[in-house]
Amino acid sequence: MTAVAAPDHVRFEHHEPGALGIGEAAPRLSWQVSHAPADYAQRAYEVAWEVTRGASGRTEAGHAVVHSADQVLVPWPGPELAARDAVSVRVRVQAPDGEWSPWSARATAERGLGAGDWRAAMVGPGYDEGPRETRRAPLLRREVDLPRDLEGATARLHVTAHGLAQVEVNGVRVGRDELLPGWTPYHERLRTFTFDVTEHLRPGANAIGAWLADGWFRGRFGFEGGTWDIYGEHVGLLAQLEVTTRDGERHVVVTDDAWRSAPGPLTRASLYDGETFDARLLPAGWSESGFDDAAWHPVVTHPFDASVLAAPDGPPVRCTDELAPVTVTPTGPGRFLLDFGQNHSGHLRLRVPAASAGTVVRVRHAEVLQDGDLYTRTLREAASTDEVVSAGEALEWEPRFTIHGFRYAEVSGWPGSSGSSGSSGSSRSPGSPATLPPGAVVSRVLHSDMARTGWFHASDPDLERLHDNVVWSLRSNFVDIPTDCPQRDERLGWTGDIQVFAPTAAFLYDVHGMLADWLRTLDIEQRRFGTVPVYVPWIPGGRFWQPTWDIAVWGDAATVTPFDLFTDSADTGLLERQLSSATAWVDRVLDLAGPDHVWDTGMQLGDWLDPSAPPEDPMRATTDPHLVATAYLARSVAVLARTYAALGRDAEAARYERLAGEVRAAYQERYVGSSDPLHRSTTALALGLAFGLVPDGEPRHRAGARLAQLVRESGYRVATGFAGTPVVTQALADTGHLAEAYALLLSHRSPSWLAMVDLGATTIWERWDSMLTDGTVNPGDMTSFNHYALGSVADWLHRVVAGLAPASPGYRTLRLAPRPGGGLTCAGARHLTPYGEASVAWEIADGELTVRWHVPVGCTAEVDVPGVAPFAVGHGAGEVSAPWVLSDAVVRVDGSVADGELATAPTL
The missing domain is CATH 2.60.120.260 (Galactose-binding domain-like)
Structure with missing residues (x-):
């Protein structure tokens, strides 16, 4: 028996196994190797392929040996696939000593029609x-x-x-x-x-x-x-x-x-309003x-x-889970209030008993309750109501063409029954209406059927709940396109939301096919309007939103999001495909910024939903919106330079790197050192530090110290919106203020991530105060309890708290660099990289920090643990320990810090 395992998880492009109707004539291949000797490194691979021609039924077979260490998205070695062609492949790999592994199982795909x-x-x-x-x-x-x-x-x-x-x-x-x-x-x-x-x-x-x-x-x-x-x-x-x-x-x-x-x-069959099924008309x-x-x-x-x-690039929307109600509360004859315990996207499946013809069973949905009733104002003009009309017989029914965002549902008109309760958490008092029988109502969770790829754990259950909330907001809003919310009359593909959230999304789920498909739409709409709209696909934007606005953070999805996906997957094909879109955006904004490279003209959304902004004006942030725009211009130009470099186009890479330096210099001249409070806010400092816009040395040290001071002065309340939130903890940690970063992360003082958890959140909210501290709903017209953008902090949980990140595209090299803090005694993360599962976990016990890891075959890792000199490892499992004194500085529930000053933690 050979020491190298047969390759598994053989895959065509980003398609699910056995995919039918793919569009690629020459689909790239990827595979994993579950185990191999410590000294193993792939020397070559062999692909054996069979193509059954759909036009003739004739089968062609062949094989190719390629001397390469690559195993992710390698070029297709066989003949081009025509319409209807079915293909199967087997793969084996060669070790340095020349020994071949066993063959993989067959992987299949089939091309669709042209x-x-x-x-x-x-x-x-x-x-x-x-x-x-x-x-x-x-x-x-x-x-x-x-x-x-x-x-x-x-x-x-x-x-x-x-x-x-x-x-x-x-x-x-x-x-x-x-x-x-x-x-x-x-x-x-x-x-x-x-x-x-x-x-x-x-x-x-x-x-x-x-x-x-x-x-x-x-x-x-x-x-x-x-x-x-x-x-x-x-x-x-x-x-x-x-x-x-x-x-x-x-x-x-x-x-x-x-x-x-x-x-x-x-x-009636409406995405917003719901569906009415009249069984008498079937x-x-x-x-x-x-x-x-x-x-x-x-x-x-x-x-x-x-x-x-x-052909689609990603998976379709499917039911991925079913939720039973955790409580069923009778509220009147045939009426029940159901709590599913989790805000999510989907619809109900009803098993309705026989009733007289014409009986209407109605379902209303809401994310939250207020005063014990469904709170529907935040749905705006989405009725979010489903109905089934009985034909006189029992039936099982669920909507076909609608989807709702909800945790609570009110079922009314339920046919009477004296059956006993079967739902956990429900109770009946003498004379109360009969409750729903077991299984009569379940919620079918709907979203794009992506594979889960990332997990996180920590010793703080509230922090784990926060991470769960991020996962559920992703699931709720990745419904064919990356939407902003699943419940109200909106549900649009806002470009800024996914731009800040893509690194988190790519860790948690295999979003590559789905987002690659959506990026095609971004390109289409960008060519249509000459710029990147704030949401795509574009539809009429009412009295305010216009498709021709050039808006920083949002338009930067054209450059940043493809590169974030490349970082996770090493998919240069995606970079190549989106290159003209990315370049068009950068060139347009450079032109708008003019010779001085400061983008200080035009309307901007800035640090959208800064918690200090009033409910009726989410753009009124404490940070200069043109500072945000110029910072993002610098970032996008630098990302575009890296994109060209990754594609081997050195001349263009050098040109845009030079332009990135010019924008950085312009940013520094205009904003660094300025006493303008709009330029010295938490978001301004965080963007400057995280995007490398503040010069190294004393200026960077002062900016980091000022940022930490602002965080402390705020009582560790969050003071950032869409632009600042994804980078504030990173900026603190990068400048030696890890303790403040943890204090901000773990604060329970509103506005904060854990204040949401304390108020019962099971998803991430649109506003920091979507629900006010007294338990009432924010009066703003734009209030949702299921947005993922502010959950972008989960990327920091994965990379820094747990310590797992890619050091090269596709995780070919991993960075294992946990930074314990905040009083946590353990944390860890797992991610299914293109090469297989990578993991890191740490714990503190008896004065010692122990870090354990697993590196998949085909990868190496840089291990950087506080108290230990950095070192490199190959694939397999390992661990290292170092002395550790657990800080006494612990953030109280009210946001204050116990036991004196926060300790200075190791920098990243």
Whole structure:
């Protein structure tokens, strides 16, 4: 038995295993090696591939030996894949002594259709749907005869839509995807999805049915009551079923004028307002063969450009979890208040008992309670209400085309029953209404189906709860695009939010495919408007938001976010693809800044939601917004220089590095040393220090000391908004003020991260004071309890508190550098890097600090532990210990510090 394990987790690009319908003709490959001898380093790899040509059914096979140590996103060594081609690969690796590992298991993928392979038409309902406010979501169907012998046949359904679609074949739902095809600028890029429907089909007569809904395409969406018909007035389905028999004959069924249409049982299907399902209107057996559709209407074909069709880069939205209510409180006849214990995105599944026809069971949703009732003002004009109308029989139902952000739900109209309680935490008093039976209501958690890749633990349960809150806010808002909130009438892809949060997101989940897909949309909208809008996809912004504004922090998503993803994944292909977008943004802002390189013109959002800003004016921060803009210009120019360097384009890298130096010098001349209080705020100092804009030596020392002084004078309350929050703890730690960084992190004094926890938060809030200290909701119009931006501090938890970070792109080299503090006795983190799991954990006991780690095969690590000289290690497990005196300086709940001054901690 060889000492090197067979490679595993073989993957094509960033796709999930066994992906169907990929778009790449030459997909890059990655793999991991679970264990190997200590002296192992990959000398070469061999890829054995088989390609089954979809056009002919002919199989081509081959192999390639490549002398390289690379194992992440390596070039495809086989022939280019054409439409419908299925590919399988096996990989083995060679050790320095020439010994080969065993072969990996086969990994498979299948390419989807190209634009020229589509024969389908975009078809929609062929009847007058009536007023948009009351139109019923349509049903489409068609019957088809298939060969009598389907033994050995394969079948693929390729589908997309204008609007949202869910397909059934012979009465059975196809796939688990939700909100398909998601949200893109549909007339520029429309994603298609491929499903294996072989098991759905039978010889002879078959039926295909589709539910359609407005979705983002034409539903009410956006600010101030929303806009209808943003992308078009007509929903439509584009579907192509291809059945290939054992002898290679292909039978194709497409959406065309042979399909029929009719109003369906969804009398309301809105992303904001919710869904109403009237079971009395459901045509029994409508998606099965033999159904009489003579009274249905012909479909209408809509003009459509197949060149916009594209394969998705990331996973679809799916149900990833189910939550049972932790308490069920009867509030009246047939009415119950449910607490699911966790704010999240999703919708309820109801198992409704038989009731008289016409009985309406209604569900309302909210994030928080006030005075014991659902608090819905913060939803603004999103009704967030689902209804099911009984046909007289028991039924199981959940919405198809809506999603809500909530922790609490009120169920009313529940048919009466004398059944006993089955929900934990609920109670019944004599004469109280019957409670819901066990399993009658569960919440289905919905978001993009990304793999979890990062974990954190610490000795402080409140800090762990904070981290959990960050995770749940990510899950709630990564719903096809990175949104700002899942609950109110907004749910937009704000560029600034993800720009500050991307490093945290990339640690916690495999977000690369999903964000790479969204970055395509950013590029599309940037080319459309000449700049990066504050949110993408762009929709009408009401009376205030304009797509042509050049806004720092937000527009910098074009440069910073691709590089953050590259840092986590080593994906130079993404950098190359987004390079023109990043360059266009930097060049535009350099032009706006002018010869002096200070961006001090135009409207800016600055340190958005600085806690000192009044509820009605979140831009009124304590930091000069043009300082923020110039700091971010310096950062983006430097990041662009590093991008060009990573791509081997040295001349451009040198040019932008020179420009970055000029912007830094301009920043220093204008802002460093200034006595203007707008230039000496917590955020101003943190940005200058974290972005390397303050000169080394005495100026940097003074800036760090002043920042620490401001933090102490604040009573360790947070004083930063969107711009300053991601960097304030880092700036403190980098300048020798780790104790102050911990005191800020662990303060319970509002505004702070842990004050949210004390007030019962289970996600990260939009505002530091979304809920006031008296338990009432902030009166501001813009108040959400589920935003991830202020959770960007979790990146510091991973890199500094736990001590796990990439020292080179893709974690090829790790930095293991924990910095204990804050009275914590242990902490640690795990991350599934492209090479496998890396981890670090430390604990303090009996006057000793012990740090343990695991480095995956293919990586090395730099170990930097206080009290020990830094050293390098290879893959495998290890540990080191050093004497440690636990500081007596502990932050009290009120934010003050016990036992004297904070100790100075080791610098980073």
